[in-house]
Amino acid sequence: MISSDLNKLDFKRLPHVRGSYKKHVIMAPYTWFRVGGAADAVFRPQDHEDLSQFLLQKSKKVPVTIIGAASNILIRDGGIPGVVIKLGKSFASTNFKSNSVRIGAALPNSIAARLALKEGYSGLEFLSGIPGTIGGGLRMNAGAYGREVKDILIEAEVIDSTGNIKVLSLEEMAMSYRQCGVPKDYIFLSGLFKTGRDVPSNIQKRLDEIRARRLESQPITERTGGSTFKNPEGYKAWELIEAAGCRGVSIGGAMVSEQHCNFLVNTGNASATDLENLGNLVQQKVRDATGIELEWEIKLLGLIKDSNLNSKNVSYE
Ligand SMILES: Cc1cc2nc3c(=O)[nH]c(=O)nc-3n(C[C@H](O)[C@H](O)[C@H](O)COP(=O)(O)OP(=O)(O)OC[C@H]3O[C@@H](n4cnc5c(N)ncnc54)[C@H](O)[C@@H]3O)c2cc1C
Known part of the structure; x- marks a missing residue:
């Protein structure tokens, strides 16, 4: 568009x-x-x-x-x-019960993990390293280190495009690798998650391990969008990207991360077009080298800018 x-x-x-x-x-x-x-x-x-x-x-x-x-x-x-x-x-509340917690969609994962630590609840540690909110995690079935949102989810509260609030069971969420089957126009309001109990020092230890692994393996302090492409069945996207010679490749201000080559980074003055073009180039190089089609994990939203085109007026009433 x-x-x-x-x-x-x-x-x-x-x-x-x-x-x-x-x-x-x-x-x-x-x-x-x-x-x-x-x-x-x-x-x-x-x-x-x-x-x-x-x-x-x-x-x-x-x-x-x-x-x-x-x-x-x-x-x-x-x-x-x-x-x-x-x-x-007002969409970021938490409500801890004996073996579950309801968390509002706007709460950042890192804060959810920290509050769980404070209350002595285990099971949310893997969320601590995933930037983003509970709502984004429900939509993306976010995951790390062998755990995904679907492994801890009991049910999710959603609002549909005409304002009706509903509760969806885990089955109705139809979650699979980095996606869920819920209609695209539904908005998540909260999730109810299973928790265990543990002493805070054990939970803290796991949080520290996750942080150390992240710092070592991902450009988490840079301007990035996380994993650019999903891992194709039986492959790791970063290995295919590496094999296609894309580590460090750049277009304008966009670069394939030297640290983790399934991450694109904005080195300072990238446009969205630079980043999208770079992603498309990586896709093409992997296709040429291996015949495998990488699928974007990052969601591309909005309109391509073309100042030379005076496109037709679109009005929303
Ligand atoms: C440094 C870095 C590391 C990352 N590491 C991981 C990782 O290890 N594992 C992983 O899975 N992801 C990872 N990601 C990607 C990202 O953090 C997750 O996908 C996260 O769950 C996205 O949440 P968000 O709130 O940022 O969602 P957004 O990026 O804002 O949105 C993502 C999608 O969710 C939808 N969405 C957001 N909120 C709602 C809502 N309330 N209701 C309905 N739909 C909604 C949006 O419309 C969009 O389609 C990483 C990203 C970065 C930058």
């Missing part, structure tokens, strides 16, 4: 909300890659009811995009048409 005139969202026709709308928001600062054009609007709902009313009342023509910590997203330079939803504090 090519970028269209991004000023066509009619704010006067958006539903009245108790939360806030911000107009024409540059998305780059919201994302781990620090790239991306503007969203027509960012909506921060006050609470579940506010989000529900917004979804119920908004025109069907207004596209909606939900983001978490944007640690697995590449927002294109032409920006995101319509309304981007970013959940805030």
Whole structure:
């Protein structure tokens, strides 16, 4: 898709909300890659009811995009048409029970793991090294070191595109490697997760081990989007990328990480187009060298910028 005139969202026709709308928001600062054009609007709902009313009342023509910590997203330079939803504090609660915990979708994984440590609950340690929120983790079935969200999930609370809140069982979530089968327009509100009990010093030890492994193997202090491609059945994506000679390859300000070659990094002045072109180049080189097609794990969102094209007006009522 090519970028269209991004000023066509009619704010006067958006539903009245108790939360806030911000107009024409540059998305780059919201994302781990620090790239991306503007969203027509960012909506921060006050609470579940506010989000529900917004979804119920908004025109069907207004596209909606939900983001978490944007640690697995590449927002294109032409920006995101319509309304981007970013959940805030009231969607980030925790409720520990005897052997489970309900966690709000907006809570960062690292904080969930830290709160579990404080309360003496085990089982969430693997989340500590995955940047991102519980909501993003539910959508992506995030995982590390042999554990995935689906291994600890009991059920998830979602809201559909017309504002109805539902509870989905683990089976209904249809989770598999880095994806779930829930309709794309559903927004996760919370997850209920199994937990065990352990002494905090044991939990802390596992958290420390995870942190040390991360620092050693991943460019976690850089502007990146995590694993760029899914591991094809029977292969490791990074090995295929290495074998195709792509480690350290760059386009503009985008580079294949020297530390972990399934990570792309913004070395400072990359555009989203640089990063997407680099990903496409890696895909092509791996295809040429091995015949294997790498599938993007990173979600590519929004419109390609082409300032030379005066594309047709798109209006959202
Ligand atoms: C340095 C680094 C290391 C990483 N390591 C790992 C790893 O080890 N394992 C791993 O699995 N991932 C890893 N990732 C990728 C990323 O952290 C995970 O995919 C994470 O779960 C994404 O969460 P997020 O909140 O950032 O989601 P976003 O990136 O914001 O969004 C990802 C997808 O989830 C959707 N989404 C977000 N919130 C919601 C919601 N509330 N309801 C419905 N849909 C939603 C978005 O629309 C989008 O489709 C890494 C990323 C980085 C930058």
